[in-house]
Amino acid sequence: MNKDRPTFEQLCHAVLEGSASEAELEQFRERLHSSAADREAYYQQMQIHALLIWQNGRAAVPESLVLAPMDYSEKSNIIPFPFRRALLAAAAAVTLLLGFSFWLVPDLSYRGLSLAVQKGVSVDILASSGAPYQVGQRVMLQRLEMQTGSLRFRVSSGAVLDFEGPVSLEFLNPMRLRLERGSINTDVGNEAKGFVVETPTANVLDIGTRFGTSVCADGSTDIAVFDGEVHVYRAGLPLSQESRLASLVEGEAARVSARDAKLERLNMLTLKGGRLQVRGLNSPDSPVVLNVSDNIKQANFYRCYTILPGGMAEGALASLSFKAYLQLKWHAIPGQPFPEELKGADLIGTFQSFAKHERGETSKNDISLDLSRPCAVYVLFDTQATPPEWLQRDFRDTGLRVRSGPWGKFARAVRDLDPDANGELNLTHSVWRRDVLSAATVKLGPPGNLGTSYPYAMYGVAVKALE
Amino acid sequence: MPDTSGPTPEFVQRLMASQSAMYAFIVSLLGGVNDADDVLQETNMKLCRRCALYDREQPFLRWAYTFARFEVMAHRKSKQRSRLVLDDELVVRMAGELEEYAEKADSRLKVLERCIERLNPRHRELISARYSRGEAVRDIAERLARPENAMAALFYRLRKMLADCVHSNIGKEGLS
Numbered sequence: 287m288n289k290d291r292p293t294f295e296q297l298c299h300a301v302l303e304g305s306a307s308e309a310e311l312e313q314f315r316e317r318l319h320s321s322a323a324d325r326e327a328y329y330q331q332m333q334i335h336a337l338l339i340w341q342n343g344r345a346a347v348p349e350s351l352v353l354a355p356m357d358y359s360e361k362s363n364i365i366p367f368p369f370r371r372a373l374l375a376a377a378a379a380v381t382l383l384l385g386f387s388f389w390l391v392p393d394l395s396y397r398g399l400s401l402a403v404q405k406g407v408s409v410d411i412l413a414s415s416g417a418p419y420q421v422g423q424r425v426m427l428q429r430l431e432m433q434t435g436s437l438r439f440r441v442s443s444g445a446v447l448d449f450e451g452p453v454s455l456e457f458l459n460p461m462r463l464r465l466e467r468g469s470i471n472t473d474v475g476n477e478a479k480g481f482v483v484e485t486p487t488a489n490v491l492d493i494g495t496r497f498g499t500s501v502c503a504d505g506s507t508d509i510a511v512f513d514g515e516v517h518v519y520r521a522g523l524p525l526s527q528e529s530r531l532a533s534l535v536e537g538e539a540a541r542v543s544a545r546d547a548k549l550e551r552l553n554m555l556t557l558k559g560g561r562l563q564v565r566g567l568n569s570p571d572s573p574v575v576l577n578v579s580d581n582i583k584q585a586n587f588y589r590c591y592t593i594l595p596g597g598m599a600e601g602a603l604a605s606l607s608f609k610a611y612l613q614l615k616w617h618a619i620p621g622q623p624f625p626e627e628l629k630g631a632d633l634i635g636t637f638q639s640f641a642k643h644e645r646g647e648t649s650k651n652d653i654s655l656d657l658s659r660p661c662a663v664y665v666l667f668d669t670q671a672t673p674p675e676w677l678q679r680d681f682r683d684t685g686l687r688v689r690s691g692p693w694g695k696f697a698r699a700v701r702d703l704d705p706d707a708n709g710e711l712n713l714t715h716s717v718w719r720r721d722v723l724s725a726a727t728v729k730l731g732p733p734g735n736l737g738t739s740y741p742y743a744m745y746g747v748a749v750k751a752l753e
Numbered sequence: 754m755p756d757t758s759g760p761t762p763e764f765v766q767r768l769m770a771s772q773s774a775m776y777a778f779i780v781s782l783l784g785g786v787n788d789a790d791d792v793l794q795e796t797n798m799k800l801c802r803r804c805a806l807y808d809r810e811q812p813f814l815r816w817a818y819t820f821a822r823f824e825v826m827a828h829r830k831s832k833q834r835s836r837l838v839l840d841d842e843l844v845v846r847m848a849g850e851l852e853e854y855a856e857k858a859d860s861r862l863k864v865l866e867r868c869i870e871r872l873n874p875r876h877r878e879l880i881s882a883r884y885s886r887g888e889a890v891r892d893i894a895e896r897l898a899r900p901e902n903a904m905a906a907l908f909y910r911l912r913k914m915l916a917d918c919v920h921s922n923i924g925k926e927g928l929s
Contacts, residue, residue, distance in 0.1 A: 299905035301838055303890060304785055311838060318843055329781060329851060330916035331909065336780035336789070337865050338884040338915075340773045412885075413866065422773050422862045446885060475886040601874055615874075 294324055298331050341422065342412060342440060407460045412446065413438040429456045432468075436566075445478035445492075447471065450558075450566035458484070469500040471563045488531070488542040489519040495536075498555075498564030505544035510555050510564055510590060511536050520547060532586065537605075537637060539590035554578040556593045557603070557635075570595060572632045574751050577656040591653075592635035598748045600624040604690050605635045605744075616666070616746065617689045617712065625686040625717065628664060631750035638699070638744045653730040659751055660723050665730065666690070666715040666746035668699065673718070676731035681718035688715050690743060699743040713743050721752065760804040767813040768800060774814055774858035775821055778851055782825040784838025796824045814855040822848040857923050868918035876911055883908065 297314040300306035306314065317324045406428030411419040416435025419425060427439075436450035443460035453468030464484040473496040474481045483490045483499050485507040490499055495514025501507055509518060511534045518540065523529035531549040534540055539552040554577060558565035578591040594602060604614040616633075618624040636653070655663065665681055666688060667673055673683075691712030693700040700711040722728055733745050760768070775796060780789045799820050800807075807816055825844060829837060839847070869880060882888045888896075894904035 295906055295909045296902065299890070299909060301784055303905075304787065306838070308836070311836070314838070315840055315843060318839070318847075325847060325850065327913075329847075329854070331912050332781040332784075333777045333854075333861075334865070334912040334916050334919070336777035336786065337773060337862055338880065339780075339786055340776050341862060341865065342884045342887075421866055423769075444887075473886070613878075 294327065298328060302331065302335050342410075407457045408442040409439040411437070411439050413448075416451075427457055430454070441478070443478045443481065444475055445481045446473040446475070448473070448563060450569070452567055465499055465501050467501050467567075469498060469564045469566055471498045472496065482525070485521065485542075487521050487544055487547050489521055489523075489525060489529075491517040491519065491525055493517065497534075500564055500567065502544075502567070507542045508539065508552055508555070508564070509534060509542070510539035510552070512563075518542065518549060532588070534588055537590065538588035540588050551588045552590055553580070554591045554593060556595065557597075572749075574657055574659055574661045574749050575632050575634065575655060576658050578634055578653065579656075580651055580653050582651055589637045591637070594633040594635070596630050596632060598628050598631040598633040598750075602633050603635060604633075604746055605637055614690055614693065617691065619687050619689060619714065620706070622687075625688065627684070627686060628688070628717065628748055628750075631662075631664065631748035634747040634749065636744045636746060638697075651732055653747070655728045655730070655747070655749065657722055657728060657749065658725050660721075660725075661749050661751045663720045663722055663728055663730075664748040664750070665718040665720075666748065667718055668733070668743040668745065669714045669716050670699075670702070671734060671742040673716075674731055674733065674735045677718055681720045684717045684719050686717035688717060689713060690715060690746065693743075698741040701741065715743075715746065723752075760801050763809070764804050764807065768797065768817070771814050771817055771859050773862045774855075775817055777858075777861075778818055778848075779821050779825060781851060782822065782839070782844050782848055783828070788828060788832070792821070792824050792828050795828075796821045799824065812855060814858055815852060818848070818852050818855055861919050861923060864919045864922050865915060868915050868922065871918065872911070872914070879907070880911060 293313075294317055297306065297310055297317065300310050301314055318328060406426040409425055409427050411421055411423045411425065414421055414435075414437055417432060417437045419437065419439075431454050432449075432451040434451040436448075438446065438448040440446045441457075441460050445461075447463075447470055449468065449470040451468070453470065454466040455468070455470065456464045456466070458464060461478065461480060462482045462484065466486070470483070472481065472483060472492060474492045474494060479492065479494045481492045483492070485499065485501050486505045488507045488509070490497070490507075490509055493515055495516055496512040497514075497516050498510045498512065499507065509516065513536050515533060515535045517525070517533050518531045519525050519529045520531060521542075531542065532540060539555050540549050541552045542549050556565055556569070556571060557563060558569065572593050572595040575593055578593065580591075582589075592603070592605075597603070598616070600616070600618055602616045604616050616624075634655070657663075663681075664684075665677060667677060669687070689712040692710035693703075693713065695711060697711075699713060703711050703713070705711055720728070730745075730747065733742065772793070776789060776793055779792045779796070780786050783789055783792065796817070800817055803820070807813070822844075825848070826841075829841070829844070869877060872880065879893065882893050883890060890904050890908055891901050894901040897904070
């Protein structure tokens with residue numbers, strides 16, 4: 287094997303990142319001249335690098351090669367999509383050929399066919415399922431109505447939107463859209479700070495984050511923050527200190543009601559698959575868990591429980607509590623399979639601040655689960671801690687074990703832990719089970735016994751219908 | 754002499770379908786993404802002007818690559834005083850070698866999307882951080898408290914894995 291390969295990797299990295307010095311470029315060229323294997327490696331690296339950039343819409347494709355979107359409504363006088371798209375693209379190419387821009391020519395007659403200017407904002411399609419766009423396309427969007435299917439695209443401002451039908455939205459400009467119905471996930475990255483989502487009851491100003499917004503059937507707006515921070519304002523007013531209802535940070539969720547436009551904590555949020563995303567309005571709810579709530583009465587408290595219906599599995603999301611790049615997940619114990627008994631359970635994400643102790647004592651908080659049918663409730667308990675009385679009384683230890691991680695090194699729960707072979711901090715949890723034989727509300731108590739200091743991890747919860 | 758009849762819808766469809774592959778070709782010959790969009794635009798214009806020369810029985814991408822190669826060379830001349838990653842000899846040699854990869858290159862983007870889905874979540878998140886959110890590798894390394902060299906090596910391996918996946922699945926119906 288070529289011992290110099292790491293050096294070529296480093297040179298390649300410097301070239302791809304645009305940080306290579308003159309000396310490094312000289313070495314790089316020498317390698318490419320002398321080695322077919324290095325050229326082959328370079329092709330692989332650069333081609334994938336370029337395709338990833340293209341796929342994510344960072345390549346600045348000429349505006350004149352923008353395609354027009356398909357009309358969603360079926361109208362008899364509309365040219366079928368593939369042909370229509372080709373014609374519009376042809377018009378773009380003709381525009382290039384003639385050397386002047388579309389906007390100077392409202393209607394361009396080309397071979398007897400009329401082609402209209404497309405309004406809206408330019409978006410790059412990143413993913414599409416059941417939607418009339420192809421990955422890699424650039425289209426102009428102003429208004430979008432989708433009943434089914436899913437779509438992910440990058441707006442020219444840099445914001446990435448991800449959603450599934452039904453959704454009804456309108457772009458006001460590349461930094462502002464109006465969501466009339468449905469759920470969207472927004473990732474503004476570093477480029478589109480200041481992106482605003484308007485809804486009938488709120489304006490959500492994104493100041494560098496990922497968040498989900500849903501406009502429910504009654505017109506209320508749900509907002510969940512997955513990373514960073516958003517400001518929530520009253521609808522219909524300028525964004526100002528006076529109209530601001532709250533600032534929400536990662537792991538928090540709130541609802542602005544249609545009835546009185548007041549902001550309230552959203553206790554529970556059903557997520558889409560295993561990803562940090564709000565789901566579409568028509569996505570199935572948990573068949574077992576109707577509601578999750580707690581007894582925390584605290585002003586400006588917006589922490590949220592999450593539910594992944596049927597989502598318990600290796601790598602399932604355990605909590606919204608950490609930055610996206612340090613997402614806490616459930617894992618099997620090394621060398622063992624993930625417990626079969628837990629697989630496919632509805633997974634309830636809890637949050638660490640629930641376990642926060644005050645004045646040296648464990649919190650008195652409890653969690654209520656409203657359950658619609660006979661089921662097994664599982665509590666995944668940090669094995670560093672002593673199981674509290676309510677857990678020992680109502681549940682039995684199944685003997686199964688799972689891990690949560692990776693934890694940040696500054697988390698109190700892992701302060702006595704050594705990193706594993708991968709340099710990560712993971713906690714072991716014992717799996718406790720309680721069978722609930724009919725529809726009921728089940729209370730889960732605080733994670734530690736009263737009067738004890740509690741520097742351990744908050745427990746996780748899973749629920750599975752009994753056969 | 755420029756063609757005055759204009760590109761047909763079929764021609765434009767082929768052109769649009771080839772954009773990502775042409776972009777990757779141009780980036781490879783430039784040694785980076787700087788100015789690649791300008792070169793792609795120039796190439797598109799030349800292709801439209803010369804559309805009458807295209808033989809529809811021939812692979813479109815190979816024909817388009819030839820124009821792209823000339824545009825890269827022209828661009829290099831206009832940038833003679835700027836720092837260039839590759840030299841002329843390398844560009845010519847590599848363009849010839851890359852043209853051998855033209856077959857089915859226009860479907861690589863779709864296959865790549867599926868290959869990304871097959872990465873483990875941690876690797877997918879890294880790809881997303883670098884390419885979707887546009888973070889520099891150095892910043893990602895700093896954020897994750899990892900040495901930059903180790904992170905650069907990891908990205909190298911990830912791109913290699915994706916390239917291998919695309920190569921072995923191109924032309925297949927789908928990935929399981």
